[in-house]
Amino acid sequence: MLCLEHVTVSLRQEPLVEDLCLAIGPGEIVTLMGPSGCGKSTLLAWICGTLTDDFDARGRIRLASHDLTARPPEQRGLGMLFQDDLLFPHLSVGDNIAFGIPQAERGRRRRRTIVAEALESVGLGGFADRDPRTLSGGQRLRVSLSRVLVSAPRALLLDEPFSALDTELRAEIRSLVFSRARSQGLPVLLVTHDPEDARAAEGPVLRPWKTATSENALDSVE
Incomplete structure (x- = not known):
């Protein structure tokens, strides 16, 4: 299970995401939705250990029984x-x-x-x-x-990898990625602005961004 515990990421003391908590089980896909520029890629950069010093981040990342928060990127086991x-x-x-x-x-x-x-x-x-x-x-x-x-990898992070593809190919590749992740029992965190990605993921959807209209509300895609 991949867990984020009380995660806050800020830029110049302005929170992009605040006190985010979530747990992703093996083979589960959790989607974080939000518009461009809200901090989706920034959050993933912190999770995988590549966030620049321009940002301030607090919280804890756990993968199974391992605390990844202070580990270098190559030791986190994340794809x-x-x-x-x-x-x-x-x-x-x-x-x-x-x-x-x-x-x-x-x-x-x-x-x-x-x-x-x-x-x-x-x-x-x-x-x-x-x-x-x-x-x-x-x-x-x-x-x-x-x-x-x-x-x-022991978990998979997806930073809008389907957005450059046309509609038909997007659905095909999205299905391939999701099915491979599920078959290998990988916890998956997807960030996207596209509701179709969230629907296809068939998992929880979270809009935690401070710029979102439904802050910190876990819901399903209609």
Whole structure:
């Protein structure tokens, strides 16, 4: 379970989110909805340990029995998907995915097998040698998802990763991401401004932003 306990994030002493508490169980998707600029990405940056010194943040992050609050990003066990796929242009598709494989997975053959199975699982079997620049937006996001999942995260953060896709492809990729997260029992925190994302997540929806009209109100999407 991923838990946020009494989280307050402020910019120049003005709270963006205040005293936020939530718990996300294995395979559950919790959505935080809000308009652009309300602090959605800022909150995720604090959770994954990359928040800049311009912001002040207080509270506690727990994953299972572990307190992550003071840990460096690489020791938090969190996977994150962004709006941009962030693939390395100088690496092949396979090498992009291999970048996420934990160092404990040793041996070239073993790592190639992990890459091949990851690509197959997202419908991109045989794409390992492709240049990422030759892929469509949906294919690039599939590769990005594969890279995150091979890193064996214990929870998943989604920073509006579907927003750049057209409507039909958005629904397809969204379904893929959600189904993979559920099948692996990952707690998922999604931030978005799109009600369709929240409906598809089929989980609790929270609008905790100080700029929102329904502050700190947990409800369902109509």
